[in-house]
Amino acid sequence: MRKSIAAACVFAVTACVSAVTIFGHASPQAPAQAPLSASGVIKKAETALGGDRLMAAKSLRIEGWGQDALQNGGGNASPSPDAPQRWDNDMNYEETIDLANHRVRVKQRSAAWLPAATMSRVIGNVVTTAVLDGDVPYNVTPQGARRANANAAEGLRVDMLTYPASLVRMALDSATTVDNARTEGHWQLVDIHPKEGPRVTLATDRDGLPVWVRWMENNGVLRDLTMQRWFTGYEPINGVMMPTGFKTVSDFRNTIENQLYVTRNSVDVPTDDLAAPSDVKSAAAPPPPPAITVEATPVAKGIWIMHGRGENSILIEFADHLALFELATSNEWAQAVIDKAKTVVPGKPVTQDIVSHHHFDHAGGIRQAIANGLTVIAVRGNDVMFRDVAARKSSLVPDDLSKNPKPLKFIPVDDHMTLKDSTMEIQLYHIIGYEHMTEGLMAYEPADRLLIEGDLFDVTWQNYPWGNVYADNIKLRNLDVAQDVPVHGMAMPWKDVYQSIQTKIAGTKALCAGPMGPLLPECEVMR
Numbered sequence: 001m002r003k004s005i006a007a008a009c010v011f012a013v014t015a016c017v018s019a020v021t022i023f024g025h026a027s028p029q030a031p032a033q034a035p036l037s038a039s040g041v042i043k044k045a046e047t048a049l050g051g052d053r054l055m056a057a058k059s060l061r062i063e064g065w066g067q068d069a070l071q072n073g074g075g076n077a078s079p080s081p082d083a084p085q086r087w088d089n090d091m092n093y094e095e096t097i098d099l100a101n102h103r104v105r106v107k108q109r110s111a112a113w114l115p116a117a118t119m120s121r122v123i124g125n126v127v128t129t130a131v132l133d134g135d136v137p138y139n140v141t142p143q144g145a146r147r148a149n150a151n152a153a154e155g156l157r158v159d160m161l162t163y164p165a166s167l168v169r170m171a172l173d174s175a176t177t178v179d180n181a182r183t184e185g186h187w188q189l190v191d192i193h194p195k196e197g198p199r200v201t202l203a204t205d206r207d208g209l210p211v212w213v214r215w216m217e218n219n220g221v222l223r224d225l226t227m228q229r230w231f232t233g234y235e236p237i238n239g240v241m242m243p244t245g246f247k248t249v250s251d252f253r254n255t256i257e258n259q260l261y262v263t264r265n266s267v268d269v270p271t272d273d274l275a276a277p278s279d280v281k282s283a284a285a286p287p288p289p290p291a292i293t294v295e296a297t298p299v300a301k302g303i304w305i306m307h308g309r310g311e312n313s314i315l316i317e318f319a320d321h322l323a324l325f326e327l328a329t330s331n332e333w334a335q336a337v338i339d340k341a342k343t344v345v346p347g348k349p350v351t352q353d354i355v356s357h358h359h360f361d362h363a364g365g366i367r368q369a370i371a372n373g374l375t376v377i378a379v380r381g382n383d384v385m386f387r388d389v390a391a392r393k394s395s396l397v398p399d400d401l402s403k404n405p406k407p408l409k410f411i412p413v414d415d416h417m418t419l420k421d422s423t424m425e426i427q428l429y430h431i432i433g434y435e436h437m438t439e440g441l442m443a444y445e446p447a448d449r450l451l452i453e454g455d456l457f458d459v460t461w462q463n464y465p466w467g468n469v470y471a472d473n474i475k476l477r478n479l480d481v482a483q484d485v486p487v488h489g490m491a492m493p494w495k496d497v498y499q500s501i502q503t504k505i506a507g508t509k510a511l512c513a514g515p516m517g518p519l520l521p522e523c524e525v526m527r
């Protein structure tokens with residue numbers, strides 16, 4: 001519902017008249033409107049958004065706060081589709097669109113709204129300022145401006161393309177094609193093909209105002225990911241209609257990817273010059289990440305840490321086959337690890353992927369594991385998530401699973417399970433009482449007293465809000481651990497890990513006892 005019909009009447013008679021009539025706009029009894037041509041839909045949207053005033057506006061500013069889904073919905077405590085959503089809070093969000101010069105800047109400060117391991121995320125001092133000037137993306141930090149990569153450009157371009165005023169102006173640009181006008185219920189839909197950026201479908205209401213936009217992007221884990229961004233609560237600002245509410249929903253489990261609550265809209269207020277500085281413009285675009293190389297470091301007989309890019313995988317040699325603990329972040333990493341495993345132990349097939357938990361920085365290679373025919377072993381319930389990820393389409397950037405579909409082969413672990421043959425024994429245990437991941441497992445290799453784990457410990461973490469969950473689980477299972485073999489970091493003696501955790505717990509308790517304590521989730525109930 002409009003904030004102020006009277007105010008709308010001031011700047012546009014058409015908006016005023018239709019604003020009165022659209023009180024019944026959601027009514028299914030409302031008669032269907034005559035279909036418009038594609039250009040007719042855009043023309044009507046232009047008028048509804050402010051007409052000449054929209055076309056004359058030089059800049060827009062949107063300020064507010066909001067929330068982003070963690071890992072596109074893959075970072076919740078449980079892999080269940082009914083698990084409550086975990087969020088990052090955007091404590092401050094400011095988007096400035098320089099319509100005249102095709103530039104956009106997004107400044108935000110985000111904070112993890114969950115007990116997290118990285119202190120900067122917990123206390124909310126992760127500040128980013130990202131700018132796109134035509135084809136030149138750059139980031140601004142206290143150290144200065146630096147050219148950013150093509151992904152940054154794409155993200156900012158999407159921000160501009162999915163904002164009503166800038167989208168409709170873009171649609172009116174001669175370089176843009178608009179077609180496929182159709183109706184859906186009482187909405188008019190058109191497809192907009194900008195010169196750069198994804199194709200966008202726009203839906204407008206009876207009044208001509210944009211209701212939502214829909215577009216598709218390639219996601220490393222979820223592949224073809226369709227996003228739908230809804231606009232609500234339009235208000236007239238200096239003659240231009242601007243939404244006060246944004247909600248973006250993806251087609252992966254209908255995850256709410258993002259919501260933004262606008263607290264101030266502005267048109268043609270003084271803005272900084274968003275032009276890229278000359279040294280940024282002339283700088284080469286950052287090179288793509290180098291090809292993945294996997295190093296294999298032996299930990300014990302038949303056990304190797306496979307490392308080389310962030311997360312580790314752990315290779316385990318059985319008498320007649322190989323297993324990998326974790327194929328973490330991506331298809332590319334997963335394939336590189338599988339290939340490397342075959343050279344470390346020639347002649348034995350890689351047949352198993354043991355997954356600590358479903359988070360996408362741990363199970364991001366699940367599609368590649370399935371494509372390689374591996375049997376996935378994880379705590380019961382993770383299979384629901386893995387099936388959902390495996391069922392995704394991958395048309396924008398086809399991957400091996402989409403080219404050669406295979407079913408998920410899954411062995412569930414309930415409380416515990418032992419994988420044992422003549423040369424190797426691995427005990428798998430459901431981790432109890434760990435709210436970071438409720439369906440997680442750890443692996444124990446008794447011959448060398450190794451505890452193989454993901455997300456129970458990382459030496460680089462500054463914050464540890466989970467108390468003695470790691471030690472408690474070792475005690476619960478009566479394990480005699482000598483060494484921690486982690487997915488994050490490098491192998492360390494258990495006594496050093498235990499000491500490090502005590503230091504981190506003390507730091508977290510000090511933070512919670514300080515002035516920020518009552519403002520942080522869980523601080524007041526921390527064990």
Ligand SMILES: [Zn+2]
Pocket residue numbers: 357359362436437455
């Ligand atoms: Zn995790």
